[in-house]
Amino acid sequence: MTATPSPDSRPGSRPEARREPRRATTLAERKRQLVADELTEAALQALAQKGFDAVTVDEIATAAGVSKRTFFRYFASKEDVVVQFLAGMGADIRDALAARPAAERPSQALRHAVWVPLGQCADHGERALRVVRLILRTPALHARFLERQAAWRDDLAAELAHRLGLDAGTELYPRLAAAMALDAFDAVLHRWSADGCAEDPAALTDRAFAVVAPALDARAGRDA
Template sequence: MRATGSAAGQAAAPPAGLRERKKRRTRDTLARSALELFDRQGYEGTTIDEIAALADVSQRTFFRYFASKEEAALSVQSMAESHFLAAVRARPAAESPLTALRAAVLASWDTIEEAIQSVVPLELHIRTYRMIEANPQLLAEHLRRQVQLEEELTREIARREGLDATDPRPRILVSAFGGVMRVTGRLLSGTTKGDVNELKRTIAEYLDQIGPALAENWRT
């Protein structure tokens, strides 16, 4: 018996896992192409058509994965933030909030570095930080996303501790933690090679100073 057109089409369709891998490869290729062009000729000097051409896809395909050039520029940062948020949610419930945040950011760096380098070289990722800081539009969006991440972290800490959303302590803690991450992020953008082990040591050292920095008397 001859298969119907619908059945034949279903039989020819690739497995869902294969489709997802192809989509991920296309998205990664577009992100890498965008960051390479931004690095080479500047963010403002790069068009979406040029990104699509370098990735060997159509402009229409670009817009299937990214709503804008800005979103493509920040895509690797967004991926790293998602890895970190997942790591926080996976921390043992018995850990104190600051311990959970500290452990998550240090432990997740291994998977974050691997995820980043599956898309772009780490050196290019670091140069992207400098590009973001130099571009007011990108910097504003980057800071907006950081605020959004801090809101999600605040809700997660409150949930872990069984606190009401109006309790100020999770927000204060996350704000202090976020300040450390912004400082170390600027340190990262000022490096040339991006020594991840050195960055982890710096993050740990800075986070360990949150308690002493909040103490009333710094001279004892």
């Protein structure tokens, strides 16, 4: 029981400064990362081309040169291999928010925070676009994506409450503000994937936050 790596260790995500005080990555760790990358690559390739339901885990694993059993040692489910592609985003948004100046208005701080992963997507271009489209088009993936986003929201809400000195247990503002920021995120992602890169993601983000900003910055929402 103790020996199992367990998919919770999330080998697909990058190191991130969590625990482990920056020890040099051992050989075994890099090997694990290599297999994870290989699996992700094979999965995205096959899934994007043939559709989520038309590809079996066995096929993905074989294409990556491992057994089906090994696949499940790296990813908790077939959905995971796709959704984990966006794994670190939640933490990225939260960390970005924490790094913004304390005096900044919530709408500005959240806009910058949410832009971090959106900018990454925009940079990765075609590759990210294919993944996003696959997720939005496949119900099972979309459901898992939304579930993960709900976790982001709770995370963001906690950070926001801390930032503003509010009690997330009684105030509704932190949760709703986090949710609104992610609504903007979703709207941009959706429009971006639909238009096929036609509209500038940064401009889209500005437009989306212009809509939600009045609620984010209204003082009325934070005392009551």
